Amino acid sequence: MRTENQKAWLFVIPVLALVAFNALVPMMTVVNYSVQETFGNNQFFWEGLGWFEQILRSDRFQAALGRQFMFTAIILAIEVPLGIIVALSMPRKGFWVPVCLVLMALPMLIPWNVVGSMWNIFTLPKIGLLGYFLNDVLGINYDMTQQPISAWITVVVMDVWHWTSLVVLLCYAGLVSIPDAYYQAAKIDGASAWSVFRYIQLPKMKAVLTIAVLLRFMDSFNIYTEPFVLTGGGPGNSTTLLSIDLVKIALGQFDLGPAAAMSLIYFAITLLVSWVFYVLMTKDDQP
Amino acid sequence: MIELHDVTKRVGQVTHIKPTTLTLEPGQFNVLLGATGSGKTSLIKLMAGLDPMASGRIEMDGQDVTRLNTQKRRISLVHQFFVNYPHMSVFENIASPLRVAGMTKSEIEGRVEEAADLLQLRPMLNRRPSELSGGQQQRTALARAIAKDSRAVFLDEPLANLDYKLREELREQLPDLFAGRGAVVVYATSEPEEALMLGGKTALMDDGRVTQFGTTSEIYRNPENLSAARVFSDPPINSAAVTIMRSEAELAGAAKWALTGAAADLPDGLYTVAIRPHRVLPVRSGAAEIELKGRVIVTELSGSDSSAHFQMGAEAWVSLASGVHPYRIGEDHVFYMDPGNCRYFGQDGRLVA
Structure with missing residues (x-):
């Protein structure tokens, strides 16, 4: 007894075509080059x-990958808690709500290469406001064009400045969606501020927080424009x-084969880590 | 016992609760009955200490709690929405206020299990609220209120979001759940029927005021004013302007009847007569019944009751009768009422007879 309706396939075709054009076809070109x-x-x-073998064995790739993981780990460790704290301290009603929201959204509205240029000019020793202030007023030896430590701090601070808002706005959206009744119940039970955060706000924010962590992971793991404009990798x-590093290989040296292989490895790592994050953060939701 | 003395609440320029004095006692349900926006929830929040009062004083068991914050008032509150801690099991949800109170492990277990048994939650103790049905979620919230050693339990339309059958079931259980616990139980609802079924005492609320307070059945029978009569009637009570002259009432061009009992002594003048829909019937059922001629405009059949809205002069009245009556819209029909069931209100809205 076969009564399946094969027409269903017709409805899937538009989606398949879309995915093919925006993902599969470009990706297969890269796969083609990589072998x-x-x-x-x-x-x-x-x-x-x-x-693939050459890339995975190369010290250069491993070093870049190490730097990439370190950068992303630092970014997440700062931006997620900071974003939650800022979201918690924002007002939930009244005159200041739109003001805070606009202020929060501002950094995200600035084009990425402008952010890089801004921070470059801002932090250049002698010329930049911050560079001058640190060196000549506070007497701290700071030069992001010469010292790796200074360069790292600058890149991290720039990213925190640029993207913490995203975490804040997502968490804030989660927070304002909690009905007053929950806070009242906590008050009646005599719960402490920490308990309210741990047992009401955090669980209720979890869905948006998962998205925030995933977005921040993917964006920071794939980051290019801002550090390139700011330090050029140095x-x-x-x-x-x-x-x-990938752009240096692909466009600088025009090694299409290794660059394609590296792209695929890069993509696989991003996908794998995102998947692990997602599974870890949503595993409690399954009954 | 909760005593309110001239309690008021204002938000900006708007007065939400007008001066209210009320004494609520344990041992029976204290129902706050009023339409949406009449101030039931506002009053509960004042008693719970969740909102600041503009003026007045609240005492619980003789202790002045006006300045005491919510945590220290020893109260419970069950909302219309099902409020439970999402990432705690049912057991932990019920136990959470007990843990805060610093009870021992065995004491907590005993209390949680007792409450869970009362509300048939035993098999669900290890589940999360999201894995429960709406009725079970609300029972969990009720169990938390029961397990806690509260002086007052506020139930703010706790059954409003449940489906019909669950509502009936839980409403029957409610008075037994709180019987003999010594806590003052305050129950807010907008349904007159619910107040009647729960028994106890009722405070009628209208526009931020308690218009009448007393034994529920007594208020139903003898509303002190027109507003109370209207709140406590579903479908709405029939009312019309009448002229009384020499112990005879005349309903503008529709009917005329002789007044008896206390109403016979009313001085001449303009009054409002009110009678409940189920006292206006489509068939004659006694000698004392007077005729009301009207034109049927709307009919409804609900189960074994039929109701008819009919136009009589300037007034539209409702008749609610058991059994199925064959009305035709637009036709003239004679309805009957016993004047002994009528209540008369003066021009200030107060009951006079």
Whole structure:
């Protein structure tokens, strides 16, 4: 007895076509490059998994990957708690709500390369306001163009400045959706401020917080424009994150094969870590 | 016992609760009955200490709690929405106020299990609220209120979001759940029927004021004023202007009847007569019944009751009778009422007879 309606496939076609054009086709081009070698003239030679092996074994890739994980870990460790704290301290009703929301949204409205330029000019020693202030007023030896530590701090602070707002706005949306009745129940039970956070606000924020962590992970793991404009990956290779390294290989050296292989490895890592985050953060929700 | 002395509440320029004096006692349900926006929830929040009072004084068991914050008032509150801690099991939800109070482990377990048994939550103790039905979630909230050693339990329309059958079931259980606990139980509702079924005492609320307070059945039978009569009637009570002259009432061009009993002594003048819909019937059922001629405008059949809205002069009245009556919209029909069931209110809205 077969009564399945094969027409259902028709309805899936638009989605399949869309996914094919915006993901599968471009990605297959990269897959195509990643297993071949070319010397121009549109001539290609089969290379197999050689590029993948070369990339994974290279010290340069491993170092860039290490820097990338460190950067993302620092960013998440600062932006998520800071975002929650700022969201908790924002007013929930009244005149100041729109003011706070606009102030929070401002950094996110600035184009990424402008953010990079802004912070570059702002922090240059001698010329930049912050650079001048740190060196000549406070007497702190700070030069992000020369010292790796200074460069790292600057990149991290810039990202925190640019993207903490996203975490704040998402958490805030979660917080204002909690009905007053929950706070009243907590008050009646005599719960402490910490208990209210731990047992009401945090659980109620969890869904948006999961999205915030995922977005911040993916964006910071794939970050390119801002650190590139700010430090260009330097001094030396100290702030050469994965995507900056990738562009150097692909466009600087025009090694299409290794760059394609690296792109796929990069993509796989992003996907895998995002999946792990997602599973860890939502595993409590399954009954 | 909760005593309110001239309690008021204002938000900005708006007065939410006008001066209210009320004494609520344990041992029976104290129902706050009023339409949406009449101030039931506002009054509960004042007693619970969740909102600040503009003036007045509140005492609980003789202790002045006016300046005492919510945590120290030893109260429980069950909301219309099902409020439970989402990431705690049912057991932990019921136990949470007990833990805050610093009870021992065995004492907590005993109390939680007792409350869970009363509300048939035993098999669900290890589940999360999100895994429960609406009725079970609300029972969990009720169990938390019961397990806690409260001086007062506020139930703010606790059954409003449950479906019909669950509501009936839980309403029957409610008085037994709180019987013999010594806590003052305050129950807010907008349904007159609910107040009647719960028994106890009722405070009628209208526009931020308590218009009448007393034994529920007594208020139903003898509303002190027109507003109380209107609040405590579903469908709404029939009312009309009447002229009384020499112990005879005349309802503008529709009917005329002789006054008996206390009403016979009313001085001549203008009054409002009110009679409940189920006292206006489509068939004659006694010698004392007088005729009301009207034109049927709307009919409704609900189960075994039929109601008819009919136009009589300037007034539209409702008749609610058991059994199915064949009305036709637009036709003239004679309805009957016993003048002995009529209540008369003066021009200030107060009951006079």
